[in-house]
Amino acid sequence: MTTTSAKSGRSRTRGAGEDAPRRRGRGAPALASERRAHLVRLAAELFAEKGFQATTVRNIADEAGILSGSLYHHFDSKESIVDEILSGFFTEIMAAYQAVIDENENPRDTIAGLVRVAFGTLEPHRAAITVMQNDWNYLRGMDRFAYLTKSEDEVEKMWVTTLQAGQAEGLFRPDLDPKLTYRMIRDTVWVAVRWFRPGGRLNAQGLAEHYLKVMFDGINLH
Amino acid sequence: MTTTSAKSGRSRTRGAGEDAPRRRGRGAPALASERRAHLVRLAAELFAEKGFQATTVRNIADEAGILSGSLYHHFDSKESIVDEILSGFFTEIMAAYQAVIDENENPRDTIAGLVRVAFGTLEPHRAAITVMQNDWNYLRGMDRFAYLTKSEDEVEKMWVTTLQAGQAEGLFRPDLDPKLTYRMIRDTVWVAVRWFRPGGRLNAQGLAEHYLKVMFDGINLH
Amino acid sequence: MTTTSAKSGRSRTRGAGEDAPRRRGRGAPALASERRAHLVRLAAELFAEKGFQATTVRNIADEAGILSGSLYHHFDSKESIVDEILSGFFTEIMAAYQAVIDENENPRDTIAGLVRVAFGTLEPHRAAITVMQNDWNYLRGMDRFAYLTKSEDEVEKMWVTTLQAGQAEGLFRPDLDPKLTYRMIRDTVWVAVRWFRPGGRLNAQGLAEHYLKVMFDGINLH
Amino acid sequence: MTTTSAKSGRSRTRGAGEDAPRRRGRGAPALASERRAHLVRLAAELFAEKGFQATTVRNIADEAGILSGSLYHHFDSKESIVDEILSGFFTEIMAAYQAVIDENENPRDTIAGLVRVAFGTLEPHRAAITVMQNDWNYLRGMDRFAYLTKSEDEVEKMWVTTLQAGQAEGLFRPDLDPKLTYRMIRDTVWVAVRWFRPGGRLNAQGLAEHYLKVMFDGINLH
DNA sequence: TATGAATGAGGGTTCATTCAT
DNA sequence: CATGAATGAACCCTCATTCAT
Known part of the structure; x- marks a missing residue:
């Protein structure tokens, strides 16, 4: 099952000295997860319409108005x-x-x-x-x-x-x-x-x- | 719908006066279509198991023991x-x-x-x-x-x-x-x-x- | 005729309300098209030398020192x-x-x-x-x-x-x-x-x- | 330059004991070369129309009403x-x-x-x-x-x-x-x-x- | 966060050619 | 002579993913 962290499955164990990702000063942290949820919804629509395999990450990114590589700031894969x-x-x-x-x-x-x-x-x-x-x-x-x-x-x-x-x-x-x-x-x-x-x-x-x-x-x- | 000819949609270039390749008297034409039918069956099994998109023509060819390109002797696509x-x-x-x-x-x-x-x-x-x-x-x-x-x-x-x-x-x-x-x-x-x-x-x-x-x-x- | 956009003919899926990827203020947009122009020049040289058909996209990519698939970041085909x-x-x-x-x-x-x-x-x-x-x-x-x-x-x-x-x-x-x-x-x-x-x-x-x-x-x- | 033998460039030096290709009893030997010349003419027409590279041996064979492999009885390549x-x-x-x-x-x-x-x-x-x-x-x-x-x-x-x-x-x-x-x-x-x-x-x-x-x-x- | 360039693996397909029948 | 099946190499292109900027 998915964790709720922004990028699941990737975070190797954080060492003692390393600092945790700091909350950015400007926005509420809720905004990030709203953006994320929005992307999930867009993807879901495409998956439903064309199938998971037939939907490319570029399709999803296009729909969101960003480049495909940028999706990987929100999701692992x-x-x-x-x-x-x-x-x-x-x-x-x-x-x-x-x-x-x-x-x-x-x-x-x-x-x-x-x-x-x-x-x-x-x-x-x-x-x-x-x-x-x-x-x-x-x-x-x-x-x-x-x-x-x-x-x-x-x-x-x-x-x-x-x-x-x-x-x-x-x-x-x-x-x-x-x-x-x-x-x-x-x-x-x-x-x-x-x-x-x-x-x-x-x-x-x-x-x-x-x-x-x-x-x-x-x-x-x- | 599919035609029954071995390779549909190809070679429509034969001119008016020229004769089509004649059927040889000796061999049973059924044999050719048996091979074809066998390949279709193999492919069907794979399509069912992994899905059409996830099944590669190389998968099908492997199953048949031939090279992927050889499939195109039997099928258009x-x-x-x-x-x-x-x-x-x-x-x-x-x-x-x-x-x-x-x-x-x-x-x-x-x-x-x-x-x-x-x-x-x-x-x-x-x-x-x-x-x-x-x-x-x-x-x-x-x-x-x-x-x-x-x-x-x-x-x-x-x-x-x-x-x-x-x-x-x-x-x-x-x-x-x-x-x-x-x-x-x-x-x-x-x-x-x-x-x-x-x-x-x-x-x-x-x-x-x-x-x-x-x-x-x-x-x-x- | 060719458009001047980086990749013509692709990604026309952007919905009405969504914003297109905005141009960053800092970088010179000319740089991107310089790379592209360079690739076009390399390709032209090869096309002239060996002919369009005889020139493979790998030939072009090799000449540019990248992989063939990477060409498709710049060109549709x-x-x-x-x-x-x-x-x-x-x-x-x-x-x-x-x-x-x-x-x-x-x-x-x-x-x-x-x-x-x-x-x-x-x-x-x-x-x-x-x-x-x-x-x-x-x-x-x-x-x-x-x-x-x-x-x-x-x-x-x-x-x-x-x-x-x-x-x-x-x-x-x-x-x-x-x-x-x-x-x-x-x-x-x-x-x-x-x-x-x-x-x-x-x-x-x-x-x-x-x-x-x-x-x-x-x-x-x- | 091309020799006039049916299949040029391939005939390794014929050993002493081997017999030369015997003329078939039934037809005049001219017929074979007529057939050959016909094929050359068909090919020339296609080469001119579509270009050498773009013309496939299958194109030629189709035009002649035979299978592509059969062309190799007349030509080396x-x-x-x-x-x-x-x-x-x-x-x-x-x-x-x-x-x-x-x-x-x-x-x-x-x-x-x-x-x-x-x-x-x-x-x-x-x-x-x-x-x-x-x-x-x-x-x-x-x-x-x-x-x-x-x-x-x-x-x-x-x-x-x-x-x-x-x-x-x-x-x-x-x-x-x-x-x-x-x-x-x-x-x-x-x-x-x-x-x-x-x-x-x-x-x-x-x-x-x-x-x-x-x-x-x-x-x-x- | 995003961009833009690139990777690397693989996809479907083509085609000249070979060869047993 | 021709067929029909197959080879093997190559081709154009796609795509999830990475990463320096």
């Missing part, structure tokens, strides 16, 4: 940018999931809550989810992103446990494979990022309710 | 290889879809058939579907792959028409958005390619049946 | 280098031609002036003229160099008009084909670049005078 | 093809020049004859002359084409000697540099190949007469 994007997303959604689980007793309500949370991230985290969808296969090959797999496993546990509880309480059909069912729900939600556009016919919550209907009761008319 | 993979997939699945539609009267049976066809392609076309899932965003930016979008639209029409017919006949819930529902079904199926491995707990048809249950009747126990 | 060479030459000679036409009343003086200008470019633009002579046939096939043909047409008009005026005033033989005559004069001058070496028996202006004698009065002794 | 084209041209023109010199006493008549011969080759040897004009700079760098320089020197001697004789006899102006004058005449003629098209306003002989007028008496109206 192209990877560290996408890392920031993805880790931010994961941190947030896992907290939201946990909150839903903590707040609900009924597994059916919990599942509904999780689905609503998931759809709810579609808009604010569109770029991150798109990157996950399109570039996950590439990124997971890199050691630095091993933590993503770990986070995914934790999430899977949350869902599967809830589904199993629902089956035990007689709420969900007993002939479902919980793992399989989780994956289908997860994929169905995330993959919507490919065609979902804010401002379309349905907003993210509309989508969620539509999906909940189908998921709970199927498409058949009973 | 790296793009033309992936073109062949994708167009082959689309041609096949669209024919299979059409057959299902022609054979069935009942929309519910038709939808079930379409779902089974879709899951049925998961194994034989694993690579093509994976490429579609991961690299579609990149490939669709290229003029040469515009036909893919067109094919997708045709497929959508097939599904949506069937879903609407089912609603009209009182088989499916009337409060479903057919387009949305189609997309969810489609994505749920294709995205399974990310984790589906032949020889796992469930085979592709097992998956199909599991999904049909959920899709038709939901996860609730009624 | 190999073509853009030769473009710069040729467009510079055309811009200059057309201005010089126009000045001669503006300054002279008598067509005979004008023609003499044009010839002297033409021979006068032999030394400072030796490389550009050589490239025009040897690689024109290849370069004109490219859209990007269409402007060269246009410039050539303009030049032709200058000469032909002057020759025709000379005929009308009874200065030149009326049985000459002005277009043909122009071409012969032009080619005779430019082609001299193949064997003309500064520092030889005759300098460029000596050549011009020799040629003017032959051109005006022929080789016969009257 | 791409170079040997252009060699054949150029050496044929030189052999012919030098013989024609010599005949003119042998037939004429008067230097003025001789020069006129040489000019007419030169223009006369414009049509039948258009391709060869074009290659000489455009690719000479490239080809002369190769050992194999050293003989071309030698032939050029011989030709220069013919012209210069004649011009000097004309000066000695008081026919030509004494203030001319014979070498320079020769070069100008030569270049003016050959360079015409760039725009001369058979079937245009003037044929090659018309061009010759036009040029002779200018050359002997200048463009001035006396």
Whole structure:
């Protein structure tokens, strides 16, 4: 996961005599991190639009109105940018999931809550989810992103446990494979990022309710 | 779409009066295309594993035990290889879809058939579907792959028409958005390619049946 | 024609609200373009010596003591280098031609002036003229160099008009084909670049005078 | 210079016991060389149109309706093809020049004859002359084409000697540099190949007469 | 913080040529 | 004679990254 220091992963251990980077007198230190956050947002947009590999650091720098080399004052590498994007997303959604689980007793309500949370991230985290969808296969090959797999496993546990509880309480059909069912729900939600556009016919919550209907009761008319 | 000639798009300089290279009587022309097909298969495997962009022509050539330049004896470009993979997939699945539609009267049976066809392609076309899932965003930016979008639209029409017919006949819930529902079904199926491995707990048809249950009747126990 | 910006044709992505990279107050911007001009000169020498196609970007980079990829920090492409060479030459000679036409009343003086200008470019633009002579046939096939043909047409008009005026005033033989005559004069001058070496028996202006004698009065002794 | 054997430059010294290539029973041996000559003509056309370097052996083979590898049954290399084209041209023109010199006493008549011969080759040897004009700079760098320089020197001697004789006899102006004058005449003629098209306003002989007028008496109206 | 110049590794592609069939 | 597959070297160009200024 990314540290919050301006340039992660590079700072060798600072020796005793060396002085720490001094805060520049003129600006508030918040400004620097605002600039940084702005760059991350620009990059995220490009990664989502063209894919991580197809986006060059020059693309990002152009968008920011600086030269590509200048990006390296803010980030270690192209990877560290996408890392920031993805880790931010994961941190947030896992907290939201946990909150839903903590707040609900009924597994059916919990599942509904999780689905609503998931759809709810579609808009604010569109770029991150798109990157996950399109570039996950590439990124997971890199050691630095091993933590993503770990986070995914934790999430899977949350869902599967809830589904199993629902089956035990007689709420969900007993002939479902919980793992399989989780994956289908997860994929169905995330993959919507490919065609979902804010401002379309349905907003993210509309989508969620539509999906909940189908998921709970199927498409058949009973 | 790809032509079937060994190297499409090249050597269009042959003058009117001159004769084209004549087919020799002795050899089987099938052999040449077998080699070609073999190379396509190797490339597909690599594209699926590492992504189209991350796969170099040298990777493909290495896998085939030849030099990278030698690939260009068989293909115009790296793009033309992936073109062949994708167009082959689309041609096949669209024919299979059409057959299902022609054979069935009942929309519910038709939808079930379409779902089974879709899951049925998961194994034989694993690579093509994976490429579609991961690299579609990149490939669709290229003029040469515009036909893919067109094919997708045709497929959508097939599904949506069937879903609407089912609603009209009182088989499916009337409060479903057919387009949305189609997309969810489609994505749920294709995205399974990310984790589906032949020889796992469930085979592709097992998956199909599991999904049909959920899709038709939901996860609730009624 | 070539723009004067460091890298033409690239990075047009800058959004509306964002500011372009600001010029630093301290450094002389001329230095950057000096480096660039130096590289252009090196390339011109090589193009003249070995031909455009036979000169590799590595040749140019080697000559400059950098890596081939580094050239692309200064130029978009190999073509853009030769473009710069040729467009510079055309811009200059057309201005010089126009000045001669503006300054002279008598067509005979004008023609003499044009010839002297033409021979006068032999030394400072030796490389550009050589490239025009040897690689024109290849370069004109490219859209990007269409402007060269246009410039050539303009030049032709200058000469032909002057020759025709000379005929009308009874200065030149009326049985000459002005277009043909122009071409012969032009080619005779430019082609001299193949064997003309500064520092030889005759300098460029000596050549011009020799040629003017032959051109005006022929080789016969009257 | 090129030998007349089918594949020049490659045949190592044939040992005593080895048998010479046997004439195939079926066809006349002339057919093979006709085919060969046809290929040379096709290649010449392409070399003239696109330049030697820009013409690929595949271009030539395409034009002939065979595969590029098959060309190597007729020629050693791409170079040997252009060699054949150029050496044929030189052999012919030098013989024609010599005949003119042998037939004429008067230097003025001789020069006129040489000019007419030169223009006369414009049509039948258009391709060869074009290659000489455009690719000479490239080809002369190769050992194999050293003989071309030698032939050029011989030709220069013919012209210069004649011009000097004309000066000695008081026919030509004494203030001319014979070498320079020769070069100008030569270049003016050959360079015409760039725009001369058979079937245009003037044929090659018309061009010759036009040029002779200018050359002997200048463009001035006396 | 930014610039501007450069690196170094690699990318897709071309092409003359070879050779077994 | 021709094919078809392959070689091997080179080509133009890209791009993440570094670093002195």
